[in-house]
Amino acid sequence: MVTFEICSSIGQWSRFSEFYLEHRNGIIPGYQVKHALTDIKNVMRKGRAAILVNGKNEVIGIGGFTLGMEENGFENKEIAVLINSYFKEEYRGNRTFIRGLQVLAEQIKDASSEAVEVRLPTFAHNGYTNRLYGKFAGRIETKNTPYGEFHIYSASFEAFSQFCSRFK
Amino acid sequence: MIVWSIASTEEEQADGAMFLCRNAERLGTPFKWSTVIHLLIYTLEDNGLLIGKDESGAVVSAVAYTAGAEDDRYKDRARIQVHLLYIEDRWRGGAVLLAGYRALLKHLRQSQAGWREIVFYAGPTEENRRRFRKRAELLKTVQRPSGEMDFYLFVPLR
Incomplete structure (x- = not known):
């Protein structure tokens, strides 16, 4: 049984931080510690995050979002940007990822009534997320980064939320 | 025995940062966790994360500093601020702290040309005051989000 904990305490945020650092190379190959x-x-500071915890109280995944984009100084809070989500391999391929998106949709709604758009950046070579995001969002940009190409998908919050609701 | 060294590789930096994450609730820092993360970014940019490893190679202690201090918005880079110092319980009480202090001074002499003094916060306990006032000057006691903290200045002998 996997539970989702919205990070609020120092204990939850530090577990989120440790997991993100430990799996940074799985999130983006060669990802530098300072970038993580x-x-x-x-x-x-600008969003919310969740840790996914299994029955043994081990963190097995993370997800989160910021309100606003880093390149605009997080000013445009009507846009929620998903951060790099990551699950341990044995928890992939089931409904856990979709359940994570549902939790994020609820949190975006709760965090801001202004959010009208969701952006979903993903590594260009990640077949699973590109296929999934392509079902409800349009690809609006491809960015070249020191770590390779990233596709940016965009959907209205409504479309994102409706897609997530289909799996409830 | 603990061997201190600068976390210079990506793997060492990650090991040091994850060690601090695992001990986040015991660090005794005056900063919020988001500020600790923010300071770690600057620490890595200044090559200022020292880690202590035990015989198995596990990180059991860490010191994080920046060139520049919080109270003048990091303008004077000759002032070193030690933001974090943490040693696992089982290693305290011996010469580990002294070894860490020596490793820090050695590193500063080798890599931070022109540095002049070290400042740091510590909890305002009698034990801390006895320990730190032997070598450092208690500049002020301030109210932080986490409670009252003493702010010390240490000027090493050259």
Whole structure:
């Protein structure tokens, strides 16, 4: 049984941080520690995150979002940007990822009544997320980064929320 | 025995940062966790994360500093601020702290040209005051989000 904990205490945020650092190379191959720490800082200060915990109280995945985009100084809070989500391999391929998106949709709604758009960046070579995001969002941009190409998908919050609701 | 060294590789930096994460609730820092993460980013940019490893290679202690201090918004880079110092319980009470202090001074002399002094916060306990006032000057006691903290200045002998 996997439970979702919305990070609020220092204990939850530090577990989120440790998991993100430990799996940074799985999230993005070659991802530098200082870049992972910057992601963690941004989501703590400008968004929300969740840890996924199994029956043994082990963190097995993370997800989160920021309100606003980093390149705009997080000013445009009508756009929620999902951060790099990651699950341990044995928890992939089932409904856990979709359940995570449902939790994020609820949290976005709760965090901001202004959020009208959801952006979903994903590594260009991640077949699963590209296929999944393509079902409810349009690809609006491809960015070249030091770590490779990233596709940015965009959906209205309504479309994102409705897609997530289909699996409830 | 603990061997102190600068976390210079990505793997060492991650090991040091994850060690601090595992002990987040025991660090005794005046900062919020998001500020600790923010400071770690600057620490890594200044090459200022020292880690202590035991015989098995596990990180059991860490010191994080920046060139520049919080109270003047990091303008004077000759002032070193030690933001975090944590040693696992089982290693306390011996010479580990002294070894860490020596490793820090050695590293500063080798890598931070022109540094002048070290400042740091500590909890305002009698034990801390007895320990730190032997070598450092208690500049002020301030109210932080986490409670009252003493702010010390240490000027090493050259």
